[in-house]
Amino acid sequence: GAGVSQSPRYKVTKRGQDVALRCDPISGHVSLYWYRQALGQGPEFLTYFNYEAQQDKSGLPNDRFSAERPEGSISTLTIQRTEQRDSAMYRCASSLDGSGNTIYFGEGSWLTVV
């Protein structure tokens, strides 16, 4: 696609429910990144992939968070047993590869846990 596409744009879920956030990167981009952004803050790294391989998941807050990119294209960030503190903007970005190439962001998925 022309840009990074994320869905849903807005998600309200009840505490304890699982949520899945989807990212469709720019066509041909090898690297895909997940970030979380709080209001007034810069994006905070969660995890990234080259192709289907998860290269770094050091930013995932705890084991309720997981991500996959099984075919090296679309990625899903899953949060299990959501808690109110998980409420945030979740942003996906992609780049041609991971070697100093620019990353391009999607519009984000705004998650609210009630």
Added chain:
Amino acid sequence: EDQVTQSPEALRLQEGESSSLNCSYTVSGLRGLFWYRQDPGKGPEFLFTLYSAGEEKEKERLKATLTKKESFLHITAPKPEDSATYLCAVQAPDTGNQFYFGTGTSLTVIP
């Protein structure tokens, strides 16, 4: 220690009043320093990439420069439409090749 520090946190300028935003970094082996603009409710929009000290890039009223320890985003004769949050990010082996972002500078240009 923060790897990327941006200053000031917020900046108010009169239209036409030039100024600079600062991004200082502590990583070694910089692979790239990136500037983004972010409007409220939107994703960060790419502006510039700088790779080595001494490099400069320009786009309209914006010019980005890079030294071994910091980058400046110079804004010449800003207009109200330049109001946004400006983010910088670094990528380096120190950061695990992640892109590590600063907290941004919120710029307001008053007509």
